[in-house]
Amino acid sequence: MNTLSSTPLPDPALAAPALQFDLGVGGMTCASCVGRVERALRKVPGVQEASVNLATESARVALAAPAGSDAAALEAQLRRAVRNAGYEPLAKGAGEAAEDLSPWAGFLPVALGLALSAPLVLPMLGDLFGQHWMLPAWLQFVLATPVQFILGARFYKAGWHAARALTGNMDLLVAVGTSAGWGLSVWLWLTAHAGHAPHLYFEASAVVVTLVLLGKWLEARAKRQTTAAIRALHALRPDVVHLLGKGGEVDVPVAEVLVGDRLVVRPGERIPVDGTVHEGHTQVDESMLTGEPLPVAREVGAPLTGGSINGDGRIVMAVTAVGAETVLAHIIRLVEDAQAAKAPLQRLVDKVSAVFVPVVLAIALATLLGWLWAGAGLEVALIHAVAVLVIACPCALGLATPAAIMAGTGVAAKHGILIKDAQALERAHQVDTVAFDKTGTLTVGQPRLTAFEVVPGVDEAAVVAAVAAVQSGSEHPLARAVVRAAQERQLALQAPDAVRAVPGRGTEGEVQGASYLVGSLRWMQELGVDLGALARRAADLQAEGATVSAVAERTAQGLALRALLAFGDEPKPGAREALAALKARGIRTVMVSGDNRGAAEAMARRLGLDPAAGEVRAEVLPGDKATQVAALQQQGGRVVAMVGDGVNDAPALAAADVGLAMGNGTDVAMHAAGITLMRGDPLLVAAALDISHRTVQKIRQNLFWAFAYNVAGIPLAALGYLSPVVAGAAMALSSVSVMANALLLKRWRM
Numbered sequence: 130m131n132t133l134s135s136t137p138l139p140d141p142a143l144a145a146p147a148l149q150f151d152l153g154v155g156g157m158t159c160a161s162c163v164g165r166v167e168r169a170l171r172k173v174p175g176v177q178e179a180s181v182n183l184a185t186e187s188a189r190v191a192l193a194a195p196a197g198s199d200a201a202a203l204e205a206q207l208r209r210a211v212r213n214a215g216y217e218p219l220a221k222g223a224g225e226a227a228e229d230l231s232p233w234a235g236f237l238p239v240a241l242g243l244a245l246s247a248p249l250v251l252p253m254l255g256d257l258f259g260q261h262w263m264l265p266a267w268l269q270f271v272l273a274t275p276v277q278f279i280l281g282a283r284f285y286k287a288g289w290h291a292a293r294a295l296t297g298n299m300d301l302l303v304a305v306g307t308s309a310g311w312g313l314s315v316w317l318w319l320t321a322h323a324g325h326a327p328h329l330y331f332e333a334s335a336v337v338v339t340l341v342l343l344g345k346w347l348e349a350r351a352k353r354q355t356t357a358a359i360r361a362l363h364a365l366r367p368d369v370v371h372l373l374g375k376g377g378e379v380d381v382p383v384a385e386v387l388v389g390d391r392l393v394v395r396p397g398e399r400i401p402v403d404g405t406v407h408e409g410h411t412q413v414d415e416s417m418l419t420g421e422p423l424p425v426a427r428e429v430g431a432p433l434t435g436g437s438i439n440g441d442g443r444i445v446m447a448v449t450a451v452g453a454e455t456v457l458a459h460i461i462r463l464v465e466d467a468q469a470a471k472a473p474l475q476r477l478v479d480k481v482s483a484v485f486v487p488v489v490l491a492i493a494l495a496t497l498l499g500w501l502w503a504g505a506g507l508e509v510a511l512i513h514a515v516a517v518l519v520i521a522c523p524c525a526l527g528l529a530t531p532a533a534i535m536a537g538t539g540v541a542a543k544h545g546i547l548i549k550d551a552q553a554l555e556r557a558h559q560v561d562t563v564a565f566d567k568t569g570t571l572t573v574g575q576p577r578l579t580a581f582e583v584v585p586g587v588d589e590a591a592v593v594a595a596v597a598a599v600q601s602g603s604e605h606p607l608a609r610a611v612v613r614a615a616q617e618r619q620l621a622l623q624a625p626d627a628v629r630a631v632p633g634r635g636t637e638g639e640v641q642g643a644s645y646l647v648g649s650l651r652w653m654q655e656l657g658v659d660l661g662a663l664a665r666r667a668a669d670l671q672a673e674g675a676t677v678s679a680v681a682e683r684t685a686q687g688l689a690l691r692a693l694l695a696f697g698d699e700p701k702p703g704a705r706e707a708l709a710a711l712k713a714r715g716i717r718t719v720m721v722s723g724d725n726r727g728a729a730e731a732m733a734r735r736l737g738l739d740p741a742a743g744e745v746r747a748e749v750l751p752g753d754k755a756t757q758v759a760a761l762q763q764q765g766g767r768v769v770a771m772v773g774d775g776v777n778d779a780p781a782l783a784a785a786d787v788g789l790a791m792g793n794g795t796d797v798a799m800h801a802a803g804i805t806l807m808r809g810d811p812l813l814v815a816a817a818l819d820i821s822h823r824t825v826q827k828i829r830q831n832l833f834w835a836f837a838y839n840v841a842g843i844p845l846a847a848l849g850y851l852s853p854v855v856a857g858a859a860m861a862l863s864s865v866s867v868m869a870n871a872l873l874l875k876r877w878r879m
Contacts, residue, residue, distance in 0.1 A: 147177065150204060152188040153219030154181065154211055156287060158345065159299035160478060160527030161486050162216070165291065169214035173206050184531030186219075215290025232350060239346050242280050242339030245272045249332035250854075266318040266329060273331035277311050281338040298486060303341055305490075306518030310334035310853055313511050330512060330853070337519050337857035344861025347868070362461050362542070365418075365436035370401045373445060390448045394439045402435040403450035403457075411442030418460065418545070418807060463547045463805065464538055478526055478832065489521040489843070496847040512853060516846035520856035521839055525863040529831030532871035537824030540877050545792070545807035546817045553803025555828075557787045557821035559768045562761050563711055563814060564746075564781070566754070566773035567722035567729065568606055570791055571708075571736055571811060572698040574774075576606050578614040579675060580695035582666055592692050594620040596680050599638035599645050602628055607678065607696050608636070611647075633723065633750040635678065644683040645691075650725065651748065653679045658688045670695045674731025676724045698732070705737045707811035714815065717767075721746045721757050721781075754781035762786070772814055773802075789814055816879045827874055831867045838863045 154166055163181045170179035170190055178191040190207055194200070208218035249272055252263045264272075278285075284307075287300035314329040321327045370386055371378045371393040378393055383401050386392065391407060394400055400413070412424035415437040424440055427433060433446050436457040452458065493514045500510035538548045548554045565571050583589045597615035600608035601622055615622060628638035634655075635648015646656070650667060653660070658681045660667055670677050675695040681688045708718050720738055722729040722745070729747035730740040738744040746757050754773075758781050761769045771778070771785035782788030788802035791809045806813040842859060845851050851859070 148192050148194050148200065148203065150188075150190040150192060150207055152190065152207060152211065154186055154188050155217035155219050156283075157181075157183055157186060157216060157527075158287065159183070160481075161291070161296065161298040162287075163527055165214055165294060165296050165298065166211060166216055169210045170207060173210050175203070176207075182531045183527040184535055214294065215287060235346055235349060238280050239339065239342050242276050242335070242342055245276050246332065246335045246339045248272055249335055252332075266321075266327075269329055269331040270315070270318065273311060273314075273335040276335040276338050277307060280342065281307065284338070284341075296486070302486065302489060302518045302521060303337070306493075306515040306853065307334040307337050309511055309515050309518075310337070313508060317508065333512070333515070333853040333857075336854045340854075340857040340861045344864050347861075347865045362436070362457065362464065365399060365457060367399045367401050371395070384452075386448055386451050388448050388451060392446050392448060394433075394444050394446055396439060396441045396443060398439050400433050400435055400437050400439055400446065402448055403455045404433050404435075404446040404448045406431050406433060407445045407447040409442050409444035411444050412440030414438040414440065418457065460542065460547055460807075463549055464542045466550060478530060481526065485521075485526070489518065492521075492843060492847060493517040499847075500849075509849075513847065513849050515853045516849075516851050516856040517843055519853050520842040520846045520851060520860050525831070525835035525838065525867045528864060528867050528871075529835050530828050532868050533824055533827040533831060533874065536871045536874040537820055537827070537877075540875050541817070541820045544813075544816065544820075544879055545810075546813055546820065547792075547805040547807060548817075548821075549803050549805070553787055554821050555825055556768070557770065557804065557818055558825045560716065560770045560787055560818055562717045562719065562764075562767045562769045563818075564719045564721050564758060564761060564769060564771045564785070565708075565811070565814075566771075566778050566781075567720050567724065567732065568698065569774045569809070570701075570772055571704045571720060572700055572732065574606055574698070576610045576676065576696040576698040578610045578694060579697040580670060580693070581614070582663055582693040582695075584661070584663065584691055587691055589692075590618070590620060592680060593618065594622060595640045595643065595645055596647050596692070596694070598622045598625045598640045599628060599636055599647055601625065603630065603636060606698075607676070607694075610696055611694065633752065646681045646683070646688065647694075648678060649723075650677055650679055653681060653690075656681070656688055658690055660690055660693075663690065663693050667693055668727075671725050671727035672731075674728050674735075676728045700732070700736055701809070701811060704811045705735075707815055708737050710812065710815040711818075714818070716818070717744075719744050719746060719761065721749050721754055723749055723751065752780070754778060755784040757781070758784045770814075770818070772811075774809070789817060812879070819879075820874075820877060823874060823877060827871055831870055834870075835863065835867060 157163060157166065160183065163183050166181045166188060167179045170176055170181075170188060173190075173192070175193045175195070176190055177193055179188060180190075181188045188211070192203060192207075194203060211218040248264060249269060281304070284300040284304040287298065288302075288304035291298045291301045310330045311334040314331045314334070317327040317329055367383060369380050370383050372381045372386070373391040373393050386402055392401065392404070396411075406427050406429050408429065410426070410428045413427050413433065414424045415434060418434055418436055427444070434457070435450075435455045450456075453462075496517050497510045497514040500513055501507065534551050534554065537554065541548055568574050568576075581589065581593060583592055593611075593615055597612045597620065600611045602625070603609075612622075623640050625638040625640050627644075628636065630636050631648065631652065634652035635646060637644070637646045639645070646652075650660075658679065660679070667677050667679075670693070675697055678694045678696070679690060680692040680694065682691050711718050718738065720729070720733050720736070722732075724732070724747060726745075726747040729745050733740055733745045749757055754771075758769055758771050761767055762785075768786045770787040770789055771781045772789045772791070773779075773782055774791035778790075782790060782802045787804065789804045789806060790802035792805050792807035804817050806817065838859070842851065842856070846856055
């Protein structure tokens with residue numbers, strides 16, 4: 130992410146409004162650079178937090194802005210801080226332009242370095258075959274000097290800025306090490322006796338600079354691959370749309386589209402923005418957004434998501450969201466946020482890298498003095514010290530975590546799993562308990578009215594019509610089932626009065642002067658409603674797994690039962706397999722439901738859950754779901770994930786260690802969750818935990834090899850077992866290997 134933007138961050142605890150800035154930062158090369166930029170940004174007045182990501186070359190800054198402050202001026206202060214630290218604040222849009230470069234972009238300096246270094250290395254190869262092709266000292270000087278001071282100028286510039294700031298980075302180590310090798314060679318050449326050809330080290334300094342440049346170029350290529358998911362999402366936006374006006378179809382830029390416009394989408398074209406089908410019918414391919422491979426049917430009134438591909442039908446759509454409010458824009462923001470965020474594990478790396486370079490400089494000095502004390506001479510001592518400086522560059526440390534996170538979140542997004550932040554990704558691999566909301570998550574969420582039992586002597590059609598009228602304004606699945614049943618019976622619904630929803634219990638309202646209460650049996654019990662002759666029937670229906678509600682009417686004698694309603698739901702396709710997959714991973718699964726215990730346990734058995742083992746939490750009010758999550762967390766310190774889709778699931782999603790929201794649910798649930806599943810497929814839960822596990826595994830592998838490489842390489846270089854050339858090659862290889870290992874995540878499949 131190489132753009133700069135500012136968006137308000139809601140935080141009522143702050144006296145001043147907070148702004149979030151995303152900056153592009155050019156010129157960073159290692160983990161030490163990251164720490165330097167963060168320290169520089171945190172010194173800007175008002176900055177609360179600054180997080181810098183080496184792999185994305187970006188910085189995210191949270192800043193408390195005084196009332197009346199100018200966002201442009203604050204932006205300028207942050208840019209100036211980056212520049213004063215020795216790095217380049219990238220202009221808006223620079224990163225996107227860079228992403229479109231060819232695979233060989235930026236290779237010219239590397240090619241020149243290889244061309245100039247090859248003649249210097251050739252004599253070394255000749256020695257292996259008994260050939261003495263040593264070049265004259267003046268020719269070695271002519272070949273090595275441009276590499277050292279022209280191609281390697283970037284190391285001197287960045288190293289000088291680091292030295293001025295009394296810090297160290299990779300560039301400083303390379304500049305000091307190669308300058309020492311080049312300077313030693315010049316000194317040996319100029320002080321050599323006439324007729325004596327001293328052994329020079331021009332090839333070491335030139336090859337090290339070239340190898341480092343090669344390594345950085347390979348890193349840049351790999352970074353472009355890790356951001357492929359973002360580029361693919363951006364590519365889903367068409368540039369031109371067919372606007373339907375009074376004069377017919379007119380092609381206009383997508384940026385000019387307004388909510389309420391009518392757009393024509395032809396067969397095979399991408400749907401430009403969010404909307405609904407106004408005319409026609411078609412099949413829509415949403416695989417790039419949801420990971421669902423099969424096209425889905427869309428009739429009049431059905432929703433359309435921008436970025437999906439229209440099938441073989443010409444349709445007219447009504448626009449409901451444009452720009453930053455579309456689902457596609459929301460997905461892009463989530464992926465960008467996750468890739469720009471810093472994982473908790475990375476903070477350990479930052480602490481290590483803060484002292485790493487000074488320690489390496491001290492080890493290099495100790496190596497120099499140690500070899501001099503052993504009587505090896507300045508030439509040998511200096512070469513060994515140079516090898517220490519070169520091999521210890523902390524590039525791999527800085528790339529280990531963000532590279533894996535970028536690759537992991539990118540491939541997850543491709544399969545319909547949106548990870549909001551790196552913390553959720555890192556925490557998810559520790560989950561040992563998954564709590565599922567029942568309705569809409571494990572079940573289809575479209576219950577049907579399976580039975581309507583009235584009290585003897587009551588007109589069934591009149592009661593059905595009255596209950597449907599009271600429920601007509603509710604979005605609750607059970608209420609919609611009643612309304613559908615009334616419509617199927619072709620009953621006329623009257624307009625209700627004084628409708629009042631009682632959270633977790635039911636609805637109350639008046640129809641033609643009569644007051645009705647429709648809700649759970651528990652509510653009826655609390656109100657003292659006697660089920661009378663229908664009590665046995667209610668128990669039988671519950672035993673069969675139905676969700677049972679009751680209808681009561683207010684009379685002069687009090688509340689009187691009028692009818693029982695039984696609802697049935699079906700398990701989602703794949704729900705039973707999803708729970709079995711989680712159990713196979715050793716993860717405990719629990720279903721949380723507001724249904725009565727009989728209905729909840731009957732559905733649980735159909736899903737393969739064992740009520741006797743405590744895998745069902747029934748009769749849980751919406752406000753108590755978060756309490757159930759807390760209770761699970763307290764059972765031996767379990768790490769709990771909550772899966773839900775409704776508004777009433779949001780507190781539980783926020784209370785869980787990891788919240789997973791079904792993308793077919795509400796925006797509130799998606800905002801409360803750390804991970805959003807773009808399809809309402811329970812199998813995605815196991816997939817999300819799996820990609821988290823594999824990503825953290827890659828992070829740990831990368832960190833292990835980065836640390837192990839330095840732990841093994843520095844002593845070997847100090848003891849004289851590694852030449853500067855070999856050290857340079859190993860250093861470049863370490864960074865490339867970390868990126869390559871992270872890119873293996875792109876091969877992940879569900």
